[in-house]
Amino acid sequence: MTKEITDKLFVVMLRGGYRCWINKEQKEALENAILSGKKFVKVDEYFFNANNISFILPASEIEREDRVKRGDWQCEYCGRWHPKGEECGCQRGIY
Numbered sequence: 184m185t186k187e188i189t190d191k192l193f194v195v196m197l198r199g200g201y202r203c204w205i206n207k208e209q210k211e212a213l214e215n216a217i218l219s220g221k222k223f224v225k226v227d228e229y230f231f232n233a234n235n236i237s238f239i240l241p242a243s244e245i246e247r248e249d250r251v252k253r254g255d256w257q258c259e260y261c262g263r264w265h266p267k268g269e270e271c272g273c274q275r276g277i278y
């Protein structure tokens with residue numbers, strides 16, 4: 184179960200803001216189908232209308248966006264994330 188979640192490293196953004204998490208193989212299958220001009224793409228349990236896909240991007244990008252929306256911030260020196268108002272405490276990346 185855990186593996187199933189962690190290997191879904193990509194997010195398909197659909198029109199209307201719906202997000203669909205997929206793994207690398209699914210992403211490649213989806214991309215290849217879209218690039219070959221298919222309008223409808225079946226990837227395992229998913230059935231996509233290619234016209235409704237806004238973009239495909241790494242899940243890390245989405246997580247980053249979600250964190251920024253929540254008000255979290257990332258220390259530019261050490262890269263750690265913190266809740267709003269919390270200080271990092273590192274000295275320019277040195278603890």
Ligand SMILES: [Zn+2]
Pocket residue numbers: 258259260261262263271272273274276
């Ligand atoms: Zn820091």
